[in-house]
Structure formats: C-alpha cells, structure tokens
Amino acid sequence: MKFDGDVVEVSFRNLKKEGLRTFLTLIGVVIGIASIVSLLSIGNGLTLAVEEQFESLGTNTIFVIPGGGMSIASIKLNQIDLDTIDNTSGVERSIPIYSKSGILEYNQEKVNVSINAVDPKKAEDIFQSTGFMEVTEGRMMEKNDSQGILIGTTLSTDFFKRDLSLKKQVLINGLSFNVVGILKPQGTSFGGAPNMGGSIYMSLEALKRLYSESNLSPSIIFVKTYTADDAKYSADSIKDYFNDKYGEDSVRVSSSEDLLNQIKTILDLLTLFITGVGAISLLVGGIGIMNSMVTSVMERTREIGLMKALGASDDKIKSIFLLESALIGGIGGIIGIIIGYLMSFTIAFIGQSLGYALEASMGIEITIGALIFSMIIGSLSGVVPAINAANLDPVVALRYE
C-alpha cells in the first residue's frame, strides 16, 4: 500500500468537505485522548513527587521498625540489637528514634503530643541533607540537653490560644522544658503520611527525665549505608538477624527502595485502573470514527466507482480511506494531548494551591504513546469501511443513487 501525493490530497479534501462531521468525529477522539493523557499525567506526577521525597531521604536508607507496624504494642529492641545493626557490613551509621506520648501544658492548656527522642549530634549528621528536622528558628538542641525541645510550626501556631514561640517554657507530664527551636514544616504528598505537626523532639537525656530507661525502646531506626547497593544487602542481613532472634515478621526491615517500589506499585495500579475507565471514552470515539467512515464511503459510492473505472487499484481506494481515518485519529490525538496536558496542569495548580504536593508530569512516553494510540484507534476503525470501499464493484457503484 502506498500513500502517494494523490492519496494524501484526496483524503485531506474529503475531510475538509465534510467539515461538520469531521469536526464532531474529532471531538470524540479529542475527549477520549484528553482524559487519558490528563489522568496519566497526574498519575505520573504523583509517582514523581513520591520519588522525590524518597530521594531527599537518600536511596541508601534502611528503616527498621520493631513489630512490623502491625500493632501498637511491639517487640523491645535492646542495645545489643542496635550495635548489631551498626556493625552490619555496609552500614555507615544509624540513628534510633524513641517515641512516647506525653501531655504538653502551656498557659494552662493541655495537648497530647508525640515525643521523639534522638541523639542530637547523630540527627544532625544523618538528616542534614534531607530537610527533615531542619530548624528554621532558634537552634538544634545540644547533646546532653535535658531541657530543650524542638517543636513543629503547627504546634507553635495552631494548638494554643497564644502562639507557643521560641524560648517559652512548657510543662511535659509536669516537668518543665524550654522551646529552643522550631522545625521547618514538611511537605505533605497527596494521600501520603500525615504531617507530624503535633510532634516534638528532644534529646535522649531529656526523655530519661520523663520515662525510666527500662521503659524505653526505639520505635524506628534509620540506617544509612555507604551506597544504595549496600542498602539491599545490609537490609537482608539485618532482616535475617531479627528473624533468627525474634521470629519471622517480628521486625520490619525495608530499604528505601523497597518502600518506594511498594508505593509505586500501588500508584501505578491506581493510575492504570482509572486510565482504563477513561479509555472507555476513546473506544466510543473509535466507534464514532468507524461510523463516520461508513457514512463517508456510502456517500462517495459513485465517486469510488468512477475512480475505479478510471483505473484506480483496490489498494489505492483502501489507502485513501485508511489514511482518512488515521488522520482523524492523529489530529484528534494531537489536540487531545494538548487539552489533556492543559487540564492536568490546571488540576495540579489547583491542588498545589490547596496545599497538596500534586504534580502533573509531561513525559515523552505519554505524549508519543497517546499519539500512536490515537492513530492506531483511527486506523483500526477505518479498516472495515476501507475494505468495503475497495471491494465495491465499479459497475454497481456507478449505478448507485
């Protein structure tokens, strides 16, 4: 089959002649492609946003969570366990975070807060590049600081009638502490973890004032390895150690890549499902193309007869109609892609101004994929009408009223 100049010219002329019908058929394809493109673009944007958050944490990170996050009560890790993690090959350093809850009192108002205790020096080293635990006002607490606490902006501004600002004194479970620093707010990804705005941070020394040491056990341990490759192997050996010691599923050990892959799989499935539902409209659009091609062939029965009588081959007739439907698909695809991106960026913009880390992504895969998809739908829809046209008997066709 050859698409020579004549074929292209005839196809274009026909599309233009039936302007209104072509326009409506195009609209069908445009709507279908636009909804697919915008859904994919938002879905991809979400995945990218999650990826970015993980990358800022570093791909050489392992999370060790006792109890596997299965229940509130969990296994208590001891110093030997922590040392074992530190001595695992590939591990650069680790930081255990101890979490407890307490009642914070300020101006006679009480709020239940989550208390996270860390070694301040280790925390600075390990979280430095992540933006996690970044102090915007005041300073980090010092190593043996048993008085100073860091609070989030939400706790500082939203919880009390009078703002809880720097250097203010508060009571936690009845003991007094000083606010030495205020933490930068964390971005929340759409559907992601809740903003830990109600959290406070203090040193281990400070936590020991509130709870006796025997009651303390880390609720999560961040482990940094030398390289991203190490993260995989070190995670496996840490997992083996805990499985042997406490039994299967006793401690959840996941590298940041594991977690990222899990979240990505879920997001991808969701995007696929919703795009699938959106693709139904393109199917209907394809049927629209077929319909308008059938009509077009019927209306031009005489013309086809004439072309055949003047020596046009079956192939040539076929290619005229195939090209026509592929053009509808392709042009509709291009317009649909543009509208789809416009929609997704508008949605992302609205989402962002509402405070969600919603992003739209413009990927070459989406663009090319949608264009090819629309042209395939166009061509497929044109196959049957084009064959019908090509198989017309010229004598009968010329007689057609």
Added chain:
Amino acid sequence: MIQDIFEMSLKSLTRQQIRSFLTLAGVVIGIAAIVCLLSIGQGLTNSVNEQFEQLGTNIVYMLGMNPLSGTSNTIDFSDSDISWVEGVSGVDYVLPLYSGVGTMQANSVRKNVMILSMDLDKSSLFEEYGYFDVEEGRRIEEGDTQGILITKQLAEDGFDKPLNAKKLVTINDLPYKIIGIQKPLKVVVGDYNPENLILMSESAFKKFSPNSTPTYLMIVTFSREDNSKIADELTKHFEDKYGQRSIYVYTSDQLLDQINSIYAIITFFLIGVSAIAMIVGGVGIMNAMITSVMEKTKEIGIMKALGASNYTILMIFIIEAALIGLIGGAMGTILGYGLSQIISFFVSESGMILQGVISLEITLIGLGFSTIVGVISGYLPALRAANLDPIEALRYE
C-alpha cells in the same frame, strides 16, 4: 399524528442499520460502564452497612490515641477510667479490647503474631459477626487461661506443617494449647484482615502481659440515640484529663457515615470518568443525526411542501435521537448489570463480600441519562432540519 412521528423515526433508524448500530454501540458502552460502577458501588456500601448492623449500631469506640494529632502513641486507660465510663448514664457495658504482639513457636518455626483479647463473657456482640465460629476444635471461653484460637491461614501456612486443634505451642516461651481454629471471616472489599492473628481470653492475656492496658474500648449504649451525647461526654472528660487530641472517640454511626462517604466519593469519581464516554457517545448521536438530516433533505422538503409544520419535523428528529438514547440505554443497562454480576461472582469466589445491586433507581438513572443525552444531542440537528427552506430542500442533490 404522534404515532406517525414515531413510525417515521423508527423507520429511519432501521433503514440505516450499520450507522444506527454503531451509534447505539457508543451509547451502550457508556451506559454499561456507568451502570456497572453504580451497581458495584451500591453493593459495596450495602455489605459495609450489613456488617455494621450485625455488630450493632449502639456502640461508641474510644481509642487511646488520636490520628489527627499525628502521633502514634497511646495513653494507658486505667481501671478507674473504665469504671468511670461504665458509670456514664446511657452506657450499658464496656468491652475493653487488648492487643499485643508475641513470638509464637510451633514445629520449631518462630513467627511473630498479633494477639487480640477481650472478656469472653461480654463478647456476645462479636458472636453474630462470626468472630468465634470455629472450623475445628471448640470456641474459647473466659476460663481458658492457656487456650488460644488461631486463624485458619495461620494454622495452615504459618508453621511448615499445618497446626491442628489440641496442638501445644509457645508464645514468648509461655506454653499454650490451640483450642480452636477460627472459620475464615467474610470481609468487605478493602477491609484489613490480619492473617497472623491469635485470640485469647482476657484472663489469659493478663497472664501473658501483666501490665498491659486496653488498646481501645467498645462502649455499648442502651440506644443509638444516646451515642453522640455519650461520645461528647467521654471526649470532654478524657481531654481534660489527658490533654487535647489525646483520645479519639467515635460512634458506630459516625464510622459508618465516614465509610459510606468515602465509597460515595470513589464511586462518584469513577462514574464521572466513565460519564466522559457517554459524552463522546452523545457526540456520536449528534453526528449520526446530522448525516441523517442531510440525507433526508429532499424528503424534509416534500413533507414541508405537503404541509408538515416545523414543529412536526423537529419532533421527528428529536424522537429519533431520543430512541437511539433509550434503546442504547436499555441495552447498556442490561450489559452493565451483567458485568457487575460477573465481577461480584469472581470477588465472592475469592472470599470477600460483594453483591452488585440491581435496583429501580440505577435502572432509571441508566435509561434517563441516555435518553437525555439523546435528546440534547439530537436537538441541534433537529432544529437544522426544522428550519430548512422547503424550496431549497426540494432542489437539494
């Protein structure tokens, strides 16, 4: 007269069979998607509601943590807290639920398991729910201080060889005997169903973990009307005691409303996306009608010359479009119900509860929406036909 119009519309549909068929197909697909999603969405909501009815709707839940505060730590409810709650007017009784984790060993395999415990003399509300139905052995009672009930999945897959009732195991090195194996629970789609679960009596749990306090309290009230009043009273008392956002109190009504509204949002969103297909179908109807009007230009001219009013012509084409919508809608509704029943069948096979709903409401939505889309899509082409100048129309080639 109206009969004539109908006859004419029908005749014109049957004359252009391929075109009518393809136009119909567009409508059928769009409506089928909408009906199927509505039917499944309604089915999900129904099964959630049923489960709640089984558990009873006169329950207030109180958690020792508040998800809104962003903390994951719990406050410990003391015995005096529980007896205070029992004293609140309108409260029938309180069922504290305990949970914990432990390392279970059997067949020399060690595995971390989740333990759930409650006073089995007060647990009647879980009975109807099927929580203590056993497949093997017998159910546990409050007097069983060393007997446990385990899930079927855990018994079958957890420890190399399947565990049977009467098997001796250890949890955190304490000896226990499996008294019964729980019948698999039917869960609603999307519900969390822990596999590594062990149930024991409160007396057994107190021995297992002497210092533990309840994870949450199920507070059974005399009537559901009292729920919100009691919830307010609890919130006030415990927030005064433990601080703002230290606890989380919700009633079964609130929980149900919340779940229902989540389902409603998801269903609504999916239907919105599939309604796009219906718009494309509508554009298809418009296209077919424009072609139909064009082909019948001469015919319209003759009808007008013979005295047909603009209104009659308008009605002929609008009814033709509405018929495409209605017929497509009827076929789409049937197809959509078929799909939802097939999906329900496969989901039920996999052990979850789902029954796609067939209701008058959904049927009317399917038929109504398709007919309206038909009429709207047909209006412009019909207006074009009605406004044709008969002289021009008769001359049309």
